[in-house]
Structures are given as structure tokens and as C-alpha cells.
Amino acid sequence: MANKANKVDIIIIGAGIAGISSSYYIQKNFPHLKYKIIEARNDLGGTWDQMTFPGVRSDTDMYTYGYSFNPWPGSIIGMGKEIKQYQVDTAEKFNIKENILFNTHVKSLSWKNKTWITKTSKETFHSQYVVCCTGSRDYREPNFPKFKDEDKFKGEIVHTQTWGKTRFKGKDVALIGSGCTAVTMTPAIVKEAKSVTLVQRSPAWIVNVDGSEKSNRLYKTFETLIDYAYSRVFKKHYKKKVLSQYSNYYSHDNIPSYDYWNQRPACSLDNDYFESIKSNKVTVEHSGISNWEKNGLKLLNGKSIKCDLAIMATGLNAQLLGGIDILVNDKKVNLNKTSWYRGMMFSGIPNLFAHTGYINFSWTARCEIVSERICKTIKYMQKNSYTNCVPKYKGEKSKPAIEANYVLRSIDKFPNRSYKFDNANYLNEYIQFKMSKINDGVLNFQ
Incomplete structure (x- = not known):
């Protein structure tokens, strides 16, 4: 034209x-x-x-x-x-x-x-x-971290931003990332995947949302701003409050290194994320990635993670x-x-x-x-x-x-x-x- x-x-x-x-x-x-x-x-x-x-x-x-x-x-x-x-x-x-x-x-x-x-x-x-x-x-161009020996991996690597028609049913899946995308995706794939390994270099703050809650813009505006202000002024107390509220999830080895609201917290809907990681098909690894292997990933902690599909939930x-x-x-x-x-x-x-x-x-x-x-x-x-x-x-x-x-x-x-x-x-x-x-x-x- x-x-x-x-x-x-x-x-x-x-x-x-x-x-x-x-x-x-x-x-x-x-x-x-x-x-x-x-x-x-x-x-x-x-x-x-x-x-x-x-x-x-x-x-x-x-x-x-x-x-x-x-x-x-x-x-x-x-x-x-x-x-x-x-x-x-x-x-x-x-x-x-x-x-x-x-x-x-x-x-x-x-x-x-x-x-x-x-x-x-x-x-x-x-x-x-x-x-x-x-x-x-x-x-x-999403954030797509590269690790050595990628050419040796015989499986599929996909970023969530370019998902297309990727299939995960019956596969061993490695889900790399700990932010909002990984938290929302885990419950959605755990039932059909053969296994799911969550590879989280560093843990994130995650809170639950009640799906039946009814509200309006005005109320949610004040609620969010007050919550944010409280977390800024009383950082230590707020951290203790969240850890206490989710004591069944947070323990000494998965407490985020940053203060709440330094990054946007991820949301679990009706406890779907917290419930999904209890499945015997789900494993959580708090470690960075060392390199790719023929059948999966090698972590910095020395563990090898078997996977057919590696999903990069590594952000934008x-x-x-x-x-x-x-x-x-x-x-x-x-x-x-x-x-x-x-x-x-x-x-x-x-x-x-x-x-x-x-x-x-x-x-x-x-x-x-x-x-x-x-x-x-x-x-x-x-x-x-x-x-x-x-x-x-x-x-x-x-x-x-x-x-x-x-x-x-x-x-x-x-x-x-x-x-x-x-x-x-x-x-x-x-x-x-x-x-x-x-x-x-x-x-x-x-």
C-alpha cells in the first residue's frame, strides 16, 4: 500500500x-x-x-x-x-x-x-x-535469562509471554520464577502435568485473595493505600504479621529477602497456589540455575531437575x-x-x-x-x-x-x-x- x-x-x-x-x-x-x-x-x-x-x-x-x-x-x-x-x-x-x-x-x-x-x-x-x-x-522481547549448555537440552523452552500453543499435559515441567506469573500458573498446570518443579532463585511475598469478596473502587482504594502506608512505616511489624498469617507456607528457608511492598506481592486466589504446592507432584527448589543438561536443569545447589518442558516465568x-x-x-x-x-x-x-x-x-x-x-x-x-x-x-x-x-x-x-x-x-x-x-x-x- x-x-x-x-x-x-x-x-x-x-x-x-x-x-x-x-x-x-x-x-x-x-x-x-x-x-x-x-x-x-x-x-x-x-x-x-x-x-x-x-x-x-x-x-x-x-x-x-x-x-x-x-x-x-x-x-x-x-x-x-x-x-x-x-x-x-x-x-x-x-x-x-x-x-x-x-x-x-x-x-x-x-x-x-x-x-x-x-x-x-x-x-x-x-x-x-x-x-x-x-x-x-x-x-x-521478554526477559529470557540464558544459561550455558542450552543447546544440549532436548526438551522445549518457552516464555510465558510467547506461550502460543504449548502443551504441558503429561510432561515433567520446570517452572522458573517466583513472581505473579508463576503463582497464578502453578495451580493451572499441576493437575495435567506429570510433575512440576518450581525453581525459585529467591522467594517472593504471596498473599491470598478471597474470590467471593465484594467491594467497590472507593473502598479498595483506601484499603490498598492504608495497607501500603502501614507497610512502609512499620516494616518489621508488618513482616511479622504476614509471616504469622501464612505460617503454614513461610518457614526459615523461604522468607523473602526484601520488605513487603518493595515489590508488588503475588496473589493466590482462594488459596489455589498454597494448595497446589502441597501436591505430591510439586517440588519447590530455592536455588539459581547453573546450566542446562540433556534431560533438564542443573541448579547451583547441585541438584539436577528432570523436565521435558521448561517454562520461563521470568518476567518482562x-x-x-x-x-x-x-x-x-x-x-x-x-x-x-x-x-x-x-x-x-x-x-x-x-x-x-x-x-x-x-x-x-x-x-x-x-x-x-x-x-x-x-x-x-x-x-x-x-x-x-x-x-x-x-x-x-x-x-x-x-x-x-x-x-x-x-x-x-x-x-x-x-x-x-x-x-x-x-x-x-x-x-x-x-x-x-x-x-x-x-x-x-x-x-x-x-
Whole structure:
């Protein structure tokens, strides 16, 4: 297809949770503006379209993960297929789906002459604004640790992010990882697998969720924030409380080395993980991997683990703006040299908005307040006849707010901490985003 230029007002990149949220608020506030959603996959849903491994589900409650403008109708924890269908239903209900261009990859974003030029694999778009709803992970390259002698292994190795049609029935399975994915996957495979060995280099904090719990966004908001604050102020007491609550699981050899909430805790639903590891088919090994062998893995503790299938539940690689090349007046932008403005814009980049999440709260809740703030910013610009706005540099080198490995691995790709970006307190940001003025002295308007 010939690469032709199309004029729209707003380009939205990504048709997942953030893309649907942005589209809803843009339609609501600017019914006269034309927007287009660019989606690389052949369907909407983002993470919930890609992730198909057994047991995939939300790792946070759906009362805060669901949209406020279309509340989640199901249980407190949503399964992957249910969340995907919920997004499809939401997009159709608000006539969003008709604005999505599927199977289209964004090649580059270039700001020239007060216009964004979005080059895709199909067309080129000119717009005044771009909203990046690409999530915070690399969808193409997950974290896939390599160990020596991999070529000697005669079985299959698969990462949960690229699960495809992998079969585990009747196989000896090694599940490598101790985070949310491993915790949700274990109960889903233990019944049909011949055996399951959980290889956990380091243990993680795991809590149970009662699947019959009924709640709402307001209550869960306060409950989560109070819990987080308590864990920060009374770290030792909180640790003892969790260890006591789950004394049948935690013992001297599997206590996490980090404080609770330094990383997001994993969730067992109705004790499914805790029950699954009691099976005589399940073994847990707290050791790193030394190398591959013909019929399995050799651990650092000297043990050999027999397996036909090795599942890498080893997490993601963090990535901002989808790894897309960003150019401002022909100069490529290095995000590590910028600062975040309220966690939604980057210094030196005009009229480009983006979504990122909290370390202790649901992705959707922040997507919504950022979407509303984007709309307030555009309204302010229209009222004052401004064509562009760009944040000033306000960052300083700082430690990440969460010690998750996917953050630490990619810290050199992230902006410096920015002006008024509180990624651990939804309530504080909600009030700030609602009450603070748009022209706060940090944005330059022209």
C-alpha cells in the first residue's frame, strides 16, 4: 500500500487499557476532534490479548482495575479471557473500536513544524497531539535469562509471554520464577502435568485473595493505600504479621529477602497456589540455575531437575513509548536525558502524552486520571490559542521507587524522576490532577 499522509487531530498508540481510557475521555470532551488508534496486533486488549498462558489473570482487584465509566461486572479477580472480553465490550459500547487501525506498527514519531508525523507500516499520519498507550513493557522481547549448555537440552523452552500453543499435559515441567506469573500458573498446570518443579532463585511475598469478596473502587482504594502506608512505616511489624498469617507456607528457608511492598506481592486466589504446592507432584527448589543438561536443569545447589518442558516465568523487560524512535526537529530523543512531568509527559517533547502506572495500585485508575488531565491540558490550549506545550527539565538522578527486577534491568532507559510524579499514592495524585492548574510553571506554552 502506498504511504500516504492522513490528517487527524490526535493519534493514540495502543488499544489496551490505556488506549480505551484515552479514547473514551477524548470522545467525551472533544466530540468534534478526529482521532485514530494505531494497534500493532490484530485485536484490541494489549496485555490481555497477548497473554494466553494457563491461569493468566489480574494481579490486582478488578474493582480498581475496571473502568469507572463502565464498571467491571464480574469477580474480584478477573481471568485473562474475561478481561479481554470486557475491553472488547467497552470499546464497542462507546463506539471506540471503529477508530482502531489494526495490524499496524508505528515506525517513528517526528515533531516538525508544530505537527507530529506518525509513520506506520501502512500510512503516515499528521496530528497535533500523540498519546502513547504502549504500556511499560517490551511486547516483543521478554526477559529470557540464558544459561550455558542450552543447546544440549532436548526438551522445549518457552516464555510465558510467547506461550502460543504449548502443551504441558503429561510432561515433567520446570517452572522458573517466583513472581505473579508463576503463582497464578502453578495451580493451572499441576493437575495435567506429570510433575512440576518450581525453581525459585529467591522467594517472593504471596498473599491470598478471597474470590467471593465484594467491594467497590472507593473502598479498595483506601484499603490498598492504608495497607501500603502501614507497610512502609512499620516494616518489621508488618513482616511479622504476614509471616504469622501464612505460617503454614513461610518457614526459615523461604522468607523473602526484601520488605513487603518493595515489590508488588503475588496473589493466590482462594488459596489455589498454597494448595497446589502441597501436591505430591510439586517440588519447590530455592536455588539459581547453573546450566542446562540433556534431560533438564542443573541448579547451583547441585541438584539436577528432570523436565521435558521448561517454562520461563521470568518476567518482562520494561520499555517506555513502545521503543518507538522519537525525533524532535530531526534530533532523536534519549528518554534517559529527560524528566517525567507528572508521569504523563517528557521534558523537551511537545504535545506528546503517555501513560504509566503505580507500584501499588491498578493501572486503570491512573490511566483515567491521566486521560482527564490530558483533556484539561488540550482544553486550556484551545482556550488560549496555543498550538503546543512542552515540559521544562526538572529531573534529578534518583533511586527507583520499586525494586522489581524489570525496573532495575532497564533503569538506564527511563527518564529521571520528575516534577510531581507520585507513583505510590493514587489519592494524592487524584487530588492534584483535579485541583492543580494546568499552567503550573513547568509547562511552556506557545
